[in-house]
Amino acid sequence: MGNVIVAQSGGPTVAINASLAGVIEGAIASKYDKIYGSINGILGIKDDNVIDLGQIVDSDPSFLSKLKTTPAMYLGSCRFKLPSADSGDPIYDLLFKQFEKYGIDAFFYIGGNDSMDTVDKLSAYAKTIDSHIRFVGIPKTIDNDLCVTDHTPGFGSASKYIATTTMEVIYDAQIYNSPSVTIIEVMGRDAGWLTAATSLARNEYCCGPDLIYLPEVPFNTEVFVNDLSRLLKEKTNIVVAVSEGIRDAKGEYISASTGQLDQFGHAQLSGAGKTLEYLVKDRLGIKCRSIEVNVLQRAAAHISSLTDIEESVLLGKNGVKFAEEGITGVMVIVKRVSNAPYTVEYSHATIHDIANEAKEVPKEWINADHNWVTDEMLEYLKPLVLGEPTLEYKNGLPVYVQR
Amino acid sequence: MGNVIVAQSGGPTVAINASLAGVIEGAIASKYDKIYGSINGILGIKDDNVIDLGQIVDSDPSFLSKLKTTPAMYLGSCRFKLPSADSGDPIYDLLFKQFEKYGIDAFFYIGGNDSMDTVDKLSAYAKTIDSHIRFVGIPKTIDNDLCVTDHTPGFGSASKYIATTTMEVIYDAQIYNSPSVTIIEVMGRDAGWLTAATSLARNEYCCGPDLIYLPEVPFNTEVFVNDLSRLLKEKTNIVVAVSEGIRDAKGEYISASTGQLDQFGHAQLSGAGKTLEYLVKDRLGIKCRSIEVNVLQRAAAHISSLTDIEESVLLGKNGVKFAEEGITGVMVIVKRVSNAPYTVEYSHATIHDIANEAKEVPKEWINADHNWVTDEMLEYLKPLVLGEPTLEYKNGLPVYVQR
Numbered sequence: 001m002g003n004v005i006v007a008q009s010g011g012p013t014v015a016i017n018a019s020l021a022g023v024i025e026g027a028i029a030s031k032y033d034k035i036y037g038s039i040n041g042i043l044g045i046k047d048d049n050v051i052d053l054g055q056i057v058d059s060d061p062s063f064l065s066k067l068k069t070t071p072a073m074y075l076g077s078c079r080f081k082l083p084s085a086d087s088g089d090p091i092y093d094l095l096f097k098q099f100e101k102y103g104i105d106a107f108f109y110i111g112g113n114d115s116m117d118t119v120d121k122l123s124a125y126a127k128t129i130d131s132h133i134r135f136v137g138i139p140k141t142i143d144n145d146l147c148v149t150d151h152t153p154g155f156g157s158a159s160k161y162i163a164t165t166t167m168e169v170i171y172d173a174q175i176y177n178s179p180s181v182t183i184i185e186v187m188g189r190d191a192g193w194l195t196a197a198t199s200l201a202r203n204e205y206c207c208g209p210d211l212i213y214l215p216e217v218p219f220n221t222e223v224f225v226n227d228l229s230r231l232l233k234e235k236t237n238i239v240v241a242v243s244e245g246i247r248d249a250k251g252e253y254i255s256a257s258t259g260q261l262d263q264f265g266h267a268q269l270s271g272a273g274k275t276l277e278y279l280v281k282d283r284l285g286i287k288c289r290s291i292e293v294n295v296l297q298r299a300a301a302h303i304s305s306l307t308d309i310e311e312s313v314l315l316g317k318n319g320v321k322f323a324e325e326g327i328t329g330v331m332v333i334v335k336r337v338s339n340a341p342y343t344v345e346y347s348h349a350t351i352h353d354i355a356n357e358a359k360e361v362p363k364e365w366i367n368a369d370h371n372w373v374t375d376e377m378l379e380y381l382k383p384l385v386l387g388e389p390t391l392e393y394k395n396g397l398p399v400y401v402q403r
Numbered sequence: 404m405g406n407v408i409v410a411q412s413g414g415p416t417v418a419i420n421a422s423l424a425g426v427i428e429g430a431i432a433s434k435y436d437k438i439y440g441s442i443n444g445i446l447g448i449k450d451d452n453v454i455d456l457g458q459i460v461d462s463d464p465s466f467l468s469k470l471k472t473t474p475a476m477y478l479g480s481c482r483f484k485l486p487s488a489d490s491g492d493p494i495y496d497l498l499f500k501q502f503e504k505y506g507i508d509a510f511f512y513i514g515g516n517d518s519m520d521t522v523d524k525l526s527a528y529a530k531t532i533d534s535h536i537r538f539v540g541i542p543k544t545i546d547n548d549l550c551v552t553d554h555t556p557g558f559g560s561a562s563k564y565i566a567t568t569t570m571e572v573i574y575d576a577q578i579y580n581s582p583s584v585t586i587i588e589v590m591g592r593d594a595g596w597l598t599a600a601t602s603l604a605r606n607e608y609c610c611g612p613d614l615i616y617l618p619e620v621p622f623n624t625e626v627f628v629n630d631l632s633r634l635l636k637e638k639t640n641i642v643v644a645v646s647e648g649i650r651d652a653k654g655e656y657i658s659a660s661t662g663q664l665d666q667f668g669h670a671q672l673s674g675a676g677k678t679l680e681y682l683v684k685d686r687l688g689i690k691c692r693s694i695e696v697n698v699l700q701r702a703a704a705h706i707s708s709l710t711d712i713e714e715s716v717l718l719g720k721n722g723v724k725f726a727e728e729g730i731t732g733v734m735v736i737v738k739r740v741s742n743a744p745y746t747v748e749y750s751h752a753t754i755h756d757i758a759n760e761a762k763e764v765p766k767e768w769i770n771a772d773h774n775w776v777t778d779e780m781l782e783y784l785k786p787l788v789l790g791e792p793t794l795e796y797k798n799g800l801p802v803y804v805q806r
Contacts, residue, residue, distance in 0.1 A: 011578075012574075012575050012578055040579070040580045043580070070574070071571050071574045071575065072571075072574035072575050072577065072578050073578045076577070076578050076579070076580060077578040077579055078579070078580070079579070160799055160800070163799070163800055164705050164800055164801060165699060165703075167800060167801075167803070168474050168475075168699060168702040168703055168704060168705070169697075169698060169699070169702065171415075171473070171474045171475035171702060171704075171803065171806065172415050172474065172475045172698050172701065172702040174475065174479070174806055175414075175415055175475050175476045175479050175480040176443070176479070176480055176481070176482070177443045177446070177479060177481070200798070200799070200800065201800070203797070203798065203800065204805070205802065205803055205804065205805035206803070206805070289698075291697045291698060292695070292697070293697070294572075294694045294695070294696070294697070295572060295575050295692075295694060296568060296571060296572070298575065299571040299572065299574060299575040300568075300571055301571060301574075302567050302571070302706055303705055303706070305799060382798060382799070385798075385799035385800070386798070386799045387799065388796055393791055394606070395603070395606065395785060395788075395789070396563055396566070396603070396708060396710075396785075396788035396789045396790065396791075397563070397566055397567055397570060397603065397604070397606065397788070398567060398570075399608065400570070400574065400608055400609070401608065402607070402608035402609070403574065403577055
């Protein structure tokens with residue numbers, strides 16, 4: 001058999017390099033010959049920016065184990081959308097000539113919706129020219145909003161980071177004996193999965209966030225102020241988790257007025273957290289702070305989930321296996337078999353069923369008051385954050401693979 | 404001998420509970436009898452909000468080890484400034500009656516400048532009434548701006564978190580092959596120590612931040628834009644670390660205009676990071692993102708420095724030892740003996756020498772271009788972030804002591 005090529009695309013997660021390691025391990029164990037990596041997504045194939053991953057593995061015995069816990073994307077990313085497969089666009093001819101040049105039998109694309117769209121189009125085009133090349137997508141997104149798969153690689157690690165962060169913010173918020181509200185704004189424009197993960201911070205030693213608001217249900221500022229007022233009669237320091245994507249009943253984002261310009265003439269738009277901070281100060285007149293969980297929610301490899309990392313490796317390995325079996329135009333998926341003990345199996349699904357639909361949090365996993373999650377959500381989340389990879393440290397910092 | 408009482412005050416750090424554990428361990432091994440904890444700083448003594456820490460240790464064998472890596476403040480905090488010791492204020496009479504009631508021979512206050520001020524005043528008052536009670540301060544501040552001591556507990560862990568975060572942000576920033584600037588804003592209004600710690604992210608596998616700006620030298624936006632333009636000719640993705648406290652030559656903070664009001668009528672003030680983000684977009688017209696490192700820089704116990712934790716424990720223990728020796732009105736300090744191997748010794752200093760002066764980064768530890776740090780700074784920082792405490796995890800999250 002011929003060679004394989006693998007690329008990464010879209011935004012980073014902590015687990016996307018684990019899937020790359022899985023593809024490499026799978027390919028080493030397969031009938032395939034060389035393992036190429038394309039730099040900056042599919043652009044590397046187009047522009048001959050291709051590296052020999054097998055050579056790198058041979059030259060550094062610790063490469064694969066370090067790669068599994070290295071954040072972001074070893075091969076770099078791109079934002080490149082292919083024209084439709086029947087467009088007659090010369091890019092297809094170019095790409096398939098390049099595949100031929102590198103002797104490619106299978107192409108693996110680790111990414112989100114756009115990357116799956118690319119896999120879909122390349123496999124459709126391959127069909128029209130009777131190409132033997134297999135195209136397999138391997139998912140990743142911290143947002144967990146892909147359909148068909150039980151969950152997405154990167155979500156478990158992001159959840160672990162967010163739950164830990166929430167817990168530490170709660171400890172921080174509780175030190176003074178005077179009323180305060182702390183608002184944690186979590187990523188997730190349309191789906192509340194990551195915000196829901198803050199619920200994991202409620203356990204036998206931490207009270208957890210007091211209120212959780214997801215974008216799947218309308219947000220009402222009056223109800224929010226009432227929720228806070230009621231709680232402030234019972235406890236001193238309130239911690240609230242909100243999704244960046246919360247919207248009012250009309251579907252408008254909760255954000256501060258955009259009418260003002262800064263000194264450089266740019267419109268100022270405050271996000272949900274900052275806007276609610278102003279609201280609390282204004283309406284309740286108490287100390288309030290908002291915290292925007294930054295890009296670390298997708299990059300904090302120093303506290304990734306072992307479950308997430310191991311599954312991501314296996315998704316990559318299974319991708320190679322499916323390609324070997326002649327399967328093409330699919331995305332590898334995880335199916336949850338049971339919660340306790342937590343077991344999953346790996347399968348594949350036609351990309352057309354996945355790429356055009358976003359998976360929101362089911363309404364029945366949000367409580368009746370729309371300010372917390374149900375036990376079903378907790379049971380769903382719990383296994384995904386389990387386990388800690390063994391990280392190598394040098395000079396006090398985690399060791400990652402050099403880009 | 405009688406009993407001891409310990410309290411915590413000021414803002415939290417990751418190491419302040421380690422010092423509490425050190426005081427408890429020191430007191431257990433001492434001639435002192437009971438070990439009381441005062442809730443919410445000195446207010447607990449005033450209001451009879453006092454707990455028996457010895458009892459808690461006896462009832463939970465794992466309490467002390469967990470306490471050492473629990474963030475924030477187990478005993479809670481306060482912001483309470485005593486009137487001058489010769490003011491004749493009745494608070495002194497009240498506090499010393501309370502000390503008598505609890506049979507106190509020594510009082511330990513773990514905190515920052517305000518807490519040291521309290522220790523200073525209580526020991527001065529004790530002198531006037533010939534009290535036998537010893538007053539010992541144990542420092543903490545992530546800002547590292549206390550004089551006399553080589554460094555402060557909490558700074559090493561904050562540095563480790565900030566350096567790791569910087570590294571992960573750099574990995575995240577490098578994925579696209581198009582120009583970008585990422586600005587990381589770090590806490591530190593007057594002292595640049597924490598911002599300087601981002602320099603640790605430069606090692607053999609990570610390029611580190613490209614530019615570092617500290618508040619100790621004037622910040623010039625034109626020079627900043629030039630620094631960026633020059634670098635953008637050499638590399639694609641630039642990462643900049645700035646202190647929240649950077650000021651121009653006139654001493655004005657670098658912040659966006661305060662003239663505008665949000666929808667609730669509050670003046671909007673953007674910090675240094677956001678302001679520079681606008682500037683970069685405006686002047687260079689390229690993608691720019693600013694990240695405010697949030698309260699986790701003082702609360703991220705999940706990635707604390709073992710060196711910091713162990714030293715904090717020893718500071719607490721030494722505090723008890725000094726009190727036993729009859730020393731009062733002092734703060735325990737760390738003296739660095741050597742960098743390689745890193746060795747320290749513990750001593751004490753009169754609080755008057757410490758409380759009224761802030762320790763800034765020496766000008767000679769900032770490079771000539773005012774946009775990075777010197778090797779002396781790196782040698783100073785390196786030992787402080789070394790080592791990782793063994794954390795217990797349960798259900799995927801670090802286990803902390805319940806507050």
